[in-house]
Amino acid sequence: MSDRICCPLCRCAEVLLSKAYPEQAEVLALLREHGPMTASEIRAKVDKSIGVTAINNRLERLRAFELVARTRYGNGWKYIAKPEVES
Numbered sequence: 001m002s003d004r005i006c007c008p009l010c011r012c013a014e015v016l017l018s019k020a021y022p023e024q025a026e027v028l029a030l031l032r033e034h035g036p037m038t039a040s041e042i043r044a045k046v047d048k049s050i051g052v053t054a055i056n057n058r059l060e061r062l063r064a065f066e067l068v069a070r071t072r073y074g075n076g077w078k079y080i081a082k083p084e085v086e087s
Contacts, residue, residue, distance in 0.1 A: 017065075027058045028067055031081040036071070038078055 018025040030045055031037060039055040046055070059079050062068040070077040 017067075021061065023054075024058045024062050024065075027055065028062055028081055031068060031079060036078040036080040038073060038076055040076075042079075 014025070017028070026046060027042055030042055034041075034045075039052050039059060042059075043050060043052050043055045059068060059070070059077075062079075063070065066082065068079045068081055070079045072078075
């Protein structure tokens with residue numbers, strides 16, 4: 001989990017994310033730690049039995065939760081964790 005929790009509500013949301021969606025929480029933590037990454041770069045840092053498609057699915061769920069943004073990078077995308085809201 002992130003060390004940069006800005007408020008108790010954010011801390012609660014992060015705990016819920018890690019319990020309900022541990023795979024997405026792992027990806028979000030990597031983006032916070034390493035900055036912008038492609039799905040392939042993320043895959044290189046997690047369980048190698050997981051395919052890039054599964055990583056893309058996790059990233060899309062995080063985008064749906066508005067926790068990450070993406071920018072065009074060649075033929076693909078780079079993902080970045082959105083800044084945490086200050087209280």
